[in-house]
Every structure is written in structure tokens, then in C-alpha cells.
Amino acid sequence: MKAYIRSASAITAQNTFEQEQLLNEIINYETARLKAIEPDYKQYLDPKAIRRMSRIVKMGLTTAKDALQQAGVDQPDAIVTGTAYGCLEDTGVFLRGMIGQQEQDLSPTAFIQSTHNTVGAQIALNLKCHRYNNTFVHKGFSFENALIDAMLLLAEGDAQQVLVGAIDELTDDSFAILNRFDLYKTGDVNTATLYTEPSAGTIAGEGSAFFVLDSAPKNGDLCALGAIEIFYNPESAADVQQKITAFLSAQSLTAGDINLVLIGKNGDEKTDQFVDQFANGLFNDLQLCAFKHLFGEYPTVSGPALWLGAEVLKNQAVPKGLTASVNTPLNKLLIINQYKNKYFSLMLLSAV
Amino acid sequence: MSDKVYIAGLGAICAIGNTADECLASLKKGQDGIGEPSYLRTAHAGEIPVAEVKLSNTQLAEMTDMPSGTSRTALLSIVATKAAIQDAGLDLSTLRIGLISANTVGGMDKSEDFFADFMANEQAGDLAMVRHHECGSVTELVADQLGIKNYVTTISTACSSSANAIAHAARLIKAGMLEAAVAGGTDALTRFTLNGFNTLMILDRQRCQPFDENRRGLNLGEGAGYVLLVSEKTAATLTKQPYAQLSGYANANDAYHQTASSPEGTGSYLSMSNALERAGLQPKDISYINLHGTGTNNNDQSEATAIQRLFHPHFPPVSSTKSFTGHTLGASGGIEAVFSVLAIANGLVFPNLRLQEPMEGFDFSPERELLTGKQLNHVLSNSFGFGGNCTSLLFSKVS
Numbered sequence: 001m002k003a004y005i006r007s008a009s010a011i012t013a014q015n016t017f018e019q020e021q022l023l024n025e026i027i028n029y030e031t032a033r034l035k036a037i038e039p040d041y042k043q044y045l046d047p048k049a050i051r052r053m054s055r056i057v058k059m060g061l062t063t064a065k066d067a068l069q070q071a072g073v074d075q076p077d078a079i080v081t082g083t084a085y086g087c088l089e090d091t092g093v094f095l096r097g098m099i100g101q102q103e104q105d106l107s108p109t110a111f112i113q114s115t116h117n118t119v120g121a122q123i124a125l126n127l128k129c130h131r132y133n134n135t136f137v138h139k140g141f142s143f144e145n146a147l148i149d150a151m152l153l154l155a156e157g158d159a160q161q162v163l164v165g166a167i168d169e170l171t172d173d174s175f176a177i178l179n180r181f182d183l184y185k186t187g188d189v190n191t192a193t194l195y196t197e198p199s200a201g202t203i204a205g206e207g208s209a210f211f212v213l214d215s216a217p218k219n220g221d222l223c224a225l226g227a228i229e230i231f232y233n234p235e236s237a238a239d240v241q242q243k244i245t246a247f248l249s250a251q252s253l254t255a256g257d258i259n260l261v262l263i264g265k266n267g268d269e270k271t272d273q274f275v276d277q278f279a280n281g282l283f284n285d286l287q288l289c290a291f292k293h294l295f296g297e298y299p300t301v302s303g304p305a306l307w308l309g310a311e312v313l314k315n316q317a318v319p320k321g322l323t324a325s326v327n328t329p330l331n332k333l334l335i336i337n338q339y340k341n342k343y344f345s346l347m348l349l350s351a352v
Numbered sequence: 353m354s355d356k357v358y359i360a361g362l363g364a365i366c367a368i369g370n371t372a373d374e375c376l377a378s379l380k381k382g383q384d385g386i387g388e389p390s391y392l393r394t395a396h397a398g399e400i401p402v403a404e405v406k407l408s409n410t411q412l413a414e415m416t417d418m419p420s421g422t423s424r425t426a427l428l429s430i431v432a433t434k435a436a437i438q439d440a441g442l443d444l445s446t447l448r449i450g451l452i453s454a455n456t457v458g459g460m461d462k463s464e465d466f467f468a469d470f471m472a473n474e475q476a477g478d479l480a481m482v483r484h485h486e487c488g489s490v491t492e493l494v495a496d497q498l499g500i501k502n503y504v505t506t507i508s509t510a511c512s513s514s515a516n517a518i519a520h521a522a523r524l525i526k527a528g529m530l531e532a533a534v535a536g537g538t539d540a541l542t543r544f545t546l547n548g549f550n551t552l553m554i555l556d557r558q559r560c561q562p563f564d565e566n567r568r569g570l571n572l573g574e575g576a577g578y579v580l581l582v583s584e585k586t587a588a589t590l591t592k593q594p595y596a597q598l599s600g601y602a603n604a605n606d607a608y609h610q611t612a613s614s615p616e617g618t619g620s621y622l623s624m625s626n627a628l629e630r631a632g633l634q635p636k637d638i639s640y641i642n643l644h645g646t647g648t649n650n651n652d653q654s655e656a657t658a659i660q661r662l663f664h665p666h667f668p669p670v671s672s673t674k675s676f677t678g679h680t681l682g683a684s685g686g687i688e689a690v691f692s693v694l695a696i697a698n699g700l701v702f703p704n705l706r707l708q709e710p711m712e713g714f715d716f717s718p719e720r721e722l723l724t725g726k727q728l729n730h731v732l733s734n735s736f737g738f739g740g741n742c743t744s745l746l747f748s749k750v751s
Contacts, residue, residue: 079605084486086508091544098547099468103395111548112611112738115456116487116508121739124605130622133605133741134516138506139488145505152523176474177482232501 001151003213004352005222006161007070009063010307011036012207012295017063022311026294026321028192032184033175034205034296052109053122054089056169059208060119061126064165068127071212077159078132079120081167082146084139084299086116088171119167132159140343142166143209143300144230147347151228154215165210166303175204183297185267194267194293202266205296209303211310217352223313223333225306226348227251233342237277240344244282244336247346255282259330260318262305264337265290266297271341279336289322302337302345309333313351357522358587358594359579359747360532361440363432364690366575366677367403371435375687376694379702380722384676386559386571392541400555402541403573403678416497423459423484424540424574426493428683432576433494433534440580441591442532450503450530451495452521453578454513454537456682458487461542490538503530508682510737511644512603513537514577515685515745519601521581531586536578536686545681546572552611560647562672563656563718565709570646573678577686579693593750595693599730600631600746611738612650617658619742620644624732625662627744631730636666639728640701642692643718644736645672646679655734656714667716668732669723675705685735685743692731692747699726 010016013034014027027037036059041050044062053061060081068076093110115121117135124133132153136145143166153159178184185201194203213225229247234240248254261283265272279288295304312318316328335347365371367385368378378385386403394400405412405428412427413420416434433451437444462481469477484490491506503524507517514537521535539545549555549572556569579598587594604626606619613619628635644655659670673691680687695701701723710717729749736742 084488086487094548095464095467095544096471098543099464099471103543103547106547106551108548108551111544111551114548115510115738117510117737117739117741118610120509121605121610121741124607124740125610128607130605130607130618132603133509133739134507134520134603135509136505137487137508138491138504139486141505142488149520152527155527156523173470177470177479180475180479181483232504 001155003151003154003215003225004217005225005310006212006214006218007067008211008222008307008310009066009070010207010209010304011038011059011063012304013037013205014294016307022315023319023321028190030190032189032203034203036207054087054113056087056089056167057113057119057122060165060167061122063208063210064123064163067210067212068163073161073212075127075129076161076163078153078162079123079129080134080146080150080162080164081120082136082142082300083116083167084137084142085168085174086137087114087118088169088174090114092171092173140299140339141230143303144228144345147228150213154213160215162213163210164213165208166300167208168206168298168300170204170206191293195265195272195290198267198269198272200269202268202297205298205301207295207304209307221352222310224350224352226350229346231344234344237274240278241282244346251348253332258287258332258334260289260312260326260333261287262291262309262335263288264292266292271338274341275338286326289318299339305335305337306347309335309349313349355526356584357525357598358582359596359598359693360442360582360587360590360594361436361580362595362690362693363435363439364577364687365405365428365431366680366687367405367573368676370407372690379676382703382705382722384559384705386678394543394546396546396550400550400557401559401571403571404541405574421480423490424461425455425459425538426484426490428540428576429453429490429494429538430497432578433498436534436578436580447531447586448502449500450521450524450533451491451498451500452505452517452533452535453491453494454507454517454682455487455490455539456508456510456513457542457544458490459484460544461540464542464544509741510739511681511684512735512737512741512743513682513685515735515743516603518579518685518689518745519603519743522598522601525581525583532580532582534578534580536689537682538576539574539680539682541572541574554648556647559706560675561706562645562647562675562704563652563711564707565711567647567649567652569648571678573680575677575680575683575687577683577690579689596696596747597750598745599748600627602626602630603743606740606742608740613654613736615654617654619740620655620734620736621658621662623742623744624658627732627746631746633730635663638668638730638732640668640695640731641670642688642731642733643670643672644734645674647674651736652711656711660714664715669701669719670716671702671704671718673702688733689745692733696728696731696747696749699728700724701726
């Protein structure tokens with residue numbers, strides 16, 4: 001399975017949307033909750049509809065439409081989305097109303113928009129697209145599962161152009177609850193020193209990233225997505241190393257062939273220690289480039305990671321604020337993501 | 353790469369039975385499972401009937417060796433997935449097997465209790481009750497119980513979720529990524545969904561009457577339904593003949609409204625006709641349609657319009673088994689897949705209960721009585737959901 005990435009669009013805690021230069025100025029945060037920087041939606045969405053939409057729907061629909069526009073595609077052959085948490089804002093609104101009002105006199109609006117397929121559905125509705133439409137909701141694999149489905153559709157020949165995306169939103173309620181699970185840092189935070197001053201916990205993020213994948217190469221492609229693999233709960237760092245080596249070997253590559261590795265460290269000393277264990281044995285410091293200080297940690301952050309990887313290959317340059325310093329040309333880029341050291345994914349990108 | 357995917361095992365639990373056999377017995381007897389809730393705590397008890405599984409969480413936890421605080425969604429799923437695997441009599445240890453499961457609200461049955469405490473005080477509420485809130489968490493609990501690791505994922509497309517899970521599993525098998533897969537879905541009754549559907553004013557205050565001119569809405573149900581899908585090569589190693597072949601599937605979007613179906617039934621027409629096309633079949637080849645048939649004014653009108661357009665003048669027998677089970681949301685596609693396969697295996701067309709006056713303006717109407725001794729070659733099962741998600745599955749007799 002191989003696909004060409006025609007376009008990519010992302011709304012994240014960085015200026016990733018409508019950027020002119022790739023991450024020209026990296027925003028550092030001194031908080032454990034990174035919020036997505038939302039654009040003026042009026043350019044993309046019906047102003048009347050905007051008022052009814054939760055943030056996840058607005059972010060998702062806007063990046064989806066932007067990705068389609070960049071690719072020059074009016075109607076994709078399929079729409080596939082991945083979201084771990086789904087539409088939390090509307091879920092919370094309906095829950096609060098239901099409990100607070102003892103199940104009486106509730107409005108349907110929040111419930112209607114609370115289903116996990118709302119973003120995929122709103123895209124279809126907006127485009128009047130009657131084709132394949134699916135939503136994957138499997139924790140730290142939600143986006144990867146959507147991507148695998150998209151690539152399967154291309155391989156089957158049932159689709160030539162697939163819109164695929166990752167969306168998750170953080171709400172006050174979800175942040176408060178996840179915080180109680182000790183996921184996030186409680187002391188001073190500075191995302192600029194996230195990896196050099198390790199402590200317990202990570203930083204929370206949210207965002208949306210959409211892509212148009214094509215089965216055939218075309219002028220203007222950002223890059224090629226050569227292979228993707230996921231694995232759950234590896235036994236040891238050596239196990240992860242073996243899986244990475246085998247993944248590369250299946251593409252006739254070795255670790256040394258990779259120009260840049262986007263690596264899913266997240267500032268949590270426990271996770272990062274494990275990541276260092278497997279990554280340092282395979283790659284040198286110059287190859288490795290962490291990305292979660294940009295977007296925060298969340299189950300579908302592999303979406304923005306893919307956006308970054310595709311843009312780096314297209315631009316043939318790593319944004320200057322990122323730690324890796326590599327020589328061009330950049331031909332092969334590997335994304336290694338981990339979520340909670342349980343959900344691992346590998347994505348191989350090639351310049352075109 | 354082989355194009356054939358077979359159904360080797362069935363597992364179901366819902367308001368009309370705790371096993372697929374019990375469900376079949378109820379379907380034959382014409383006995384529905386709709387009534388007052390015994391376990392769901394809601395202000396609407398006594399006013400809105402539901403189709404509850406007739407087991408408490410404690411009983412389900414004992415049956416599955418799970419902690420009693422486990423989400424009912426996961427417990428129901430474990431019962432039905434284990435049954436499907438056992439039914440096939442396969443040694444899973446030698447197979448590359450996946451679990452493709454669907455649900456719509458994950459562990460909401462526990463989260464909504466947690467949330468009441470949390471709303472009063474952000475530091476209150478037992479965290480164990482939200483630990484498995486996510487849809488994917490429910491699937492993971494089940495996968496761990498089954499020991500399935502190769503490929504585990506969760507699909508959530510509202511009421512078409514588990515039909516999409518079955519179609520996705522078939523595609524993973526066809527692509528050679530898996531040799532077998534447990535696929536289907538689960539959903540437990542929650543106050544969240546009951547109140548959600550209640551605000552839409554589509555819940556029947558009586559037992560529902562799908563495809564009736566005077567239908568009043570749907571009854572919510574709960575349960576889990578799974579099929580064990582196997583590749584052609586794996587099917588050859590089975591000790592018994594597979595129940596059926598999954599010969600077609602199609603996913604389309606109505607793209608009309610977030611919750612309402614289009615009057616023309618665009619999405620349902622596309623999902624049915626594309627499933628037929630994938631199987632290389634004509635409308636006249638279909639022996640029975642297990643309808644989505646929720647009993648709402650909108651769904652039944654839209655689905656009937658699509659059937660009228662696609663099947664005229666060769667209408668097969670049709671019925672909605674939601675008149676027995678209620679609408680089990682993310683589980684419905686899985687449960688009805690099990691029923692469709694049982695229909696083929698037993699030569700039965702199940703009745704559409706309580707049909708009094710067929711819908712006007714259509715040249716077909718659902719079966720009121722059980723039909724027996726039928727040769728069913730191809731059975732179509734419809735699942736349509738919020739967000740315009742429409743999926744049809746096509747099951748065929750093994751030749």
C-alpha cells in the first residue's frame with residue numbers, strides 16, 4: 001500500500017493553519033494545556049452555522065475544506081476520520097443539562113452533535129458527498145486506523161482520492177478529569193525545555209489535521225506515504241527497535257537511510273526514558289526531532305505529526321526552531337509516535 | 353488474496369435472548385423483549401418502554417469473570433464475542449485474528465453516574481467509572497479478555513457502526529492482513545441516549561410498530577452482536593460448514609441532514625444497490641431484507657422509498673426485527689447480521705411484529721407471520737444512522 005499526499009491542513013496550538021512559512025515562529029507555552037489557535041472561520045463556514053458548531057466540528061470541517069481546496073478536489077471518493085474522544089463539548093453540554101434538569105426539558109442540539117461521526121458527517125453534508133464515510137474511535141490508534149482504512153480503499157481501487165483526518169478537542173471538563181489521572185504536569189511548565197528538563201506528566205493538546213491522499217502521483221504532491229504500521233503494548237525497547245528495523249527493512253531501508261525522524265517524546269520522564277532507550281540505539285541525535293512540545297500530547301496528535309512531516313519534505317527544510325539540523329536533500333522521513341507507551345505507530349514518508 | 357469471506361460463528365445477546373439460540377427461539381415464537389426497565393435508572397421509567405437485556409450487571413460480570421463495576425457495554429460485548437468464537441470452534445492461537453468492534457457511547461453508562469458527582473465537585477466522583485469512557489477503551493477491555501492482539505479497532509458511525517465494523521473486518525481479511533476477525537458491535541442502554549432520543553421526540557410510548565402507517569417512533573434497546581469472519585483458507589479448516597458468505601457490503605452517505613434521512617432515501621438506496629453490485633447480484637436475487645426499520649416516521653418512509661425504487665417489481669419479503677429487540681444503536685448491525693445469517697441457516701423469514709396497517713404508497717409491506725421452510729439464497733441487512741451514514745450488508749448461502 002502506498003499513497004501520495006496531495007495536501008495537508010492543520011489547526012493546532014502552533015500557527016499551522018494558513019501559514020506562509022513553515023512554523024516561522026514557534027510559540028512556547030508556560031502551561032500544561034495547549035489550546036488550538038483557531039482561525040476566523042467565516043471564510044470557510046456559513047456564519048449562521050458557525051454559532052451552532054462546537055470547536056471540534058469547526059476545526060475539523062475547516063481543515064477538511066482547506067485540504068480539499070489545496071488539492072483541487074471538489075468531491076473525494078471517501079471521507080475517513082479518526083477521533084479518540086469524539087465531540088466532548090456537546091457530550092458535556094448534554095450531560096450537564098440532563099443531570100442538572102433531572103432529565104426534563106432538554107434541547108436536542110447538543111445530543112445531535114455529540115456522536116463520534118459528527119465531523120465526518122458534517123463534511124459529507126457540506127460537500128453533498130454520498131460516498132464512503134467512516135469514523136474510527138480507537139484511542140491512540142484512531143487516526144492511524146483511519147489512515148490504514150484510507151490506504152486500503154486506495155489499494156482496493158474503490159477510491160482514487162480520499163479525505164482523511166484526525167480531530168480531538170479538549171474541554172474544561174475533559175482536562176479536569178484527565179488531570180486527575182495524573183496525565184499532565186502540575187508544576188512550572190515551559191514547552192521550550194520540555195525534553196531537557198524532564199518531570200512527571202506531559203502537556204495536553206488538541207487539534208485537527210486533514211489530508212487528501214491520492215492513489216497516483218501528481219504534480220504538487222507534498223510527499224508519498226510509503227508505509228504505515230501500528231503495534232500495541234510492545235514488551236521492551238528492544239522489541240520496538242526490532243519492529244522499526246523490520247518495518248524499514250520491508251521498504252529496503254535501514255535506520256541510516258532516514259534523513260529525519262519525527263519522534264513522539266512528550267516530556268513525561270517515564271515515557272521519554274523508554275523512547276530514548278529504543279530511539280538512541282537506532283538513530284543519532286541529528287536524525288531525531290521531537291514534535292509534541294509544539295502541539296501537546298493527545299491520542300490523535302499523529303495527525304499534526306503527519307502534517308509536519310509532509311510539509312518538511314515539501315519545503316525541504318526543518319523549521320529553525322526545531323532541534324534537528326539535517327542536510328538537504330531530505331528524502332526519507334520517519335514518524336515514530338507513541339501514546340502512553342502503549343500505542344505505537346510508524347509512518348514512512350518519501351520526498352517526491 | 354481471496355475474495356471470499358465466510359461467517360463461521362455467531363454471538364448475540366439482547367432483549368430477546370442471552371444467546372443466539374435463545375434469540376432464534378424468541379424470533380420464532382414472535383416474542384419481543386420490550387417493556388419497563390429493570391436495570392436502567394431513569395426518570396422516564398414507566399413512561400418510555402425499552403428493550404433491556406434481562407440480566408443485571410452483577411450477573412453479566414459473573415458470566416464474564418469481570419469486575420462488577422465494568423461498563424455494561426463491555427460486559428455485553430464479552431458475552432457475545434466469546435459466544436461467536438466458541439460457536440466457530442476455531443483454535444485462535446494459530447490464526448492472525450482481529451477484533452473490529454463498534455459502539456456509540458462507550459462506557460457512558462458509568463460516566464453519566466460519575467458526572468453527577470463531578471458536576472457538584474470537580475475532585476469528586478470515582479475515577480474508575482470514567483477510566484473506560486472512550487469507545488476504544490470498551491473494545492480494548494474485550495480484546496484483552498479474548499486475548500486478541502493482532503488488529504484491534506473501534507468504529508463509531510452512530511446506528512450503522514457495527515455494520516461498518518463487519519464490512520471493515522471483511523476488507524482486512526480480503527487484503528490478507530487478517531485470517532479471521534470477530535466483528536460487530538455493542539451498546540448498553542444509558543440515560544444519555546434515552547434522553548437524547550427523547551428530545552428528538554422519536555421514542556414510542558408504546559411498543560414500536562415499524563413500517564406501520566400509524567407508527568409512532570422507536571424503542572431503544574441494548575445488546576451486542578458479533579460474527580466470526582474467516583478467510584476462504586481458514587474456512588477450509590473448520591470442522592463444520594460456515595453459516596454463510598458475506599458476499600457484499602457498501603457504505604454510502606445520505607448527505608441530507610445531521611439526523612434526518614432524505615425523503616428519497618438517497619443514502620439507503622446507494623448502500624443497498626452498491627452492496628448488490630459488489631456481490632454481482634440483481635434485486636430479484638434477494639430472498640429477504642432485514643430492514644433498518646426503526647419505527648420512526650422519517651426512517652421508515654425514507655427506507656421504504658429506497659426499497660420501492662430499487663426492488664420494484666421484485667419485492668422480497670422484508671421485516672424489521674427491531675420490533676423484537678428495539679433499536680440497539682451501535683449493536684444493531686451486529687445483532688441483525690446474526691439474525692440475517694440465522695434466517696439463511698434455518699430457512700426462516702422473521703415476522704415484523706404488531707404491523708396493523710401497512711404504510712401507504714408502497715407496493716410492498718413487511719411479513720406479519722414467521723415464514724418457514726424458505727430457501728434463502730441472499731439476505732440484505734440495512735443499518736442507517738445519524739450523520740447520514742448508511743451501510744448494507746449482504747449475506748449469501750454457501751453454495
